[in-house]
Amino acid sequence: MNTRLFLSIIATASLPLEAADWPQFRGPDSSGTVAGAQIPAKPKIDWTAPLPGRGLASPIVVGDRVFVTCSSGPSQERLHVICFSANDGSRIWERQLQATGRTMAHPKTSVAACTPCSDGRSVFAIWSTNDMAAFDLDGGLLWVRGLTADYPNASNSLGMASSPIVIGGTVVTMIENDSESYTLGIDAKTGRNLWKLDRPKSANWTSPVPWKTDASSPAVAVLQSSKGLLGVNAETGSTLWEYKDGASTMSSSVVSGGVIYAPSNGITAIVPKANGEEPEQLWRSRQINPSTISPVVLGGMIFSINGAGVIATADIKTGDNKWKLRLTGSFSGSPVGSGNHLVAVNENGLLQIVDTAVEGGAVKGTVQLPLKKEPEELVLSTPALSGGKIFVRADSALWRIGNDGE
Amino acid sequence: MKTVLTSLVIAASFSAHAGIEDSVKALASVGREGAGNEAAGVAWREVVKAGTSALPALLKAAGKGSPVADNWIRTAGDAIIAAELAAKRKPDLAPVISFLKDTSNAGGARVLAFDLIRQADSSAADGIEPTLISDPVQALRRGAVERLIQAAKKADGDAAKAIYTKALAAVRDEDQTKTIAGALDKFGVKVDLPQHFGFVMKWHVIGPFDNTERKGFDTVFPPEKEINLDAKYDGKSGSVKWQSVVSDDAYGKIDINKPLGAKKEVTAYAVSTFEAPEARDAEIRLGCKNAWKVWVNGELLFGRDEYHRGQKMDQYIMKCWLKKGTNTILVKACQNEQTEQWTVEWEFQLRVCDSTGTAILAANR
Structure with a gap:
């Protein structure tokens, strides 16, 4: 084997994720955006793939494959992982597990509430029951955990919803609730604990986000709770810094350019310090209240949608409020975007493309997803972006949205 | 020479069988906090590779008290049937059906057996399901009860009442019990729900x-x-x-x-x-x-x-x-x-x- 080929293989093996991948909740870096995605100006449904059960977990995209989780059965005790072709929506493989933790959840949410994540080689899925499983991209099982079997009081009768992330070789998953509350760093290869961190005894539906000092630094896992934010070394679980001024237990932080925009007292922009001191606060705006929905940063603006569908915007450097725009409908899923365009899907399945370059914002395109009426379904999930496509799911189906005329 | 070959075949078969038994044992032996995951990960691939011949051993190992181990076993069975279907082969379900019918087997394992039958051949599962109306495993009864509820909804008068009464004797789940009790109430039959x-x-x-x-x-x-x-x-x-x-x-x-x-x-x-x-x-x-x-x-x-x-x-x-x-x-x-x-x-x-x-x-x- 020649040296160039060897190095090429090593590079491929160590950097399996592709630029167009959307490997976790709110995409690469959990930022709600991905470089190079083209948002369809005239959105249309390319294909529809039926789903076998309920779910509000977002689809994730790895290469030409889309992965979705569902739950089915009388008490949503059947846990599904399904791999679809991103090209035509055909089902490539499906695996089923049986819930080992509690399936109880608020009727509006479901057991498949947590978005899976991927490091480009494996898919890590977790459900509200705290059942967790890792598969290779072809459906081979790598490992299984039952985190409520391991820690019997870890559950939330309203349902769990935090989505894991992968940093290096560690899957970081927050199992935070009123009782046995913790966050785990799990070895991505074996499923064994690398570390376990006791966390505030309080229901928490936020997801961890990765944060880097700079592009070359290893990512830090940022854990959010009612107490604030905690920066954790993903490899060891050791605490690096702490922000103690409280934060939302529903809307997750967003990171852009090394700044964390935290849903804390409205939105608070902070920059953690390398010496472990309390992070520097850049600004705080109570005019932007993300409620249950996570914000997104595009260009020089931060965007947040409240449950009633009003987009609020602010300058990311100053926190100064900019325009507001009322979209159609009420929302549970978070917006995502790329370039100058936001994608937001309301609960009734109206996907709306917002041009943010226009002063005051403007809805440039819409497409209505054909939701089932019996039983009535809602879109509660956050869309995924990859290339020029949008992937969004409800209980009954996964859709790929492309550009009309392409 | 023939005897030698036969012996070699038997020995190889025995060795493969023993290998599968060991692999299934690795799946069933996972412990708390992922203990045994590494061995189980290797074993899972061996079991799936063995195909349908591994199903009896998988079923035998399931339902023994570790629900997490059962998920290792379940996904292996799932993958075996999926591979058979992908290869357009009709899996031999006779051993699985036989396992399901033996009520002395573990309940969770019998549920897995029924799920594998359903996955491989839904018409075979449809044929079996009504016979499970008095099964000791509630999860297996549920489908049979649902069939009775649907039949009662299509029937009239005393015929409907008789079907609902039969369903009441079998039902255990709250949602189905509510449906049946509500229907019987309209026939003047009061179901003592606290007692039920x-x-x-x-x-x-x-x-x-x-x-x-x-x-x-x-x-x-x-x-x-x-x-x-x-x-x-x-x-x-x-x-x-x-x-x-x-x-x-x-x-x-x-x-x-x-x-x-x-x-x-x-x-x-x-x-x-x-x-x-x-x-x-x-x-x-x-x-x-x-x-x-x-x-x-x-x-x-x-x-x-x-x-x-x-x-x-x-x-x-x-x-x-x-x-x-x-x-x-x-x-x-x-x-x-x-x-x-x-x-x-x-x-x-x-x-x-x-x-x-x-x-x-x-x-x-």
């Missing part, structure tokens, strides 16, 4: 004790030390004594606010004696949206300090042992400091049943 489910209806309640700052959950108040229905104790705001409470709720709810008044940051206890006709394994199934603990005959079964996140029947399932004669069931229910309208409830519902959800009724009911 085995809810404990007669209790003695005492309180309030203190739960300021939620500390009462871990505080040992006198009822945790002794059960004396004639005793009086110092409560949160004066002397407290046991009061008789009988549930009038179809699902056995005991509303503690009624005897003790709507209070905050308080703890109460409820006790009931359960006369068991025989010594046996049983399950205590609890629904409670307050922090709670449950003891049977002085043994703490479980406790959970979650408040006002929701309540449903069979929310928590706890294994216990009933001795013949008098058993004491003690419930601790704590109310916290929240003042929102949706935090008023201070209640629980508890039933005694077997692992299929079939009621175990007390002689002193």
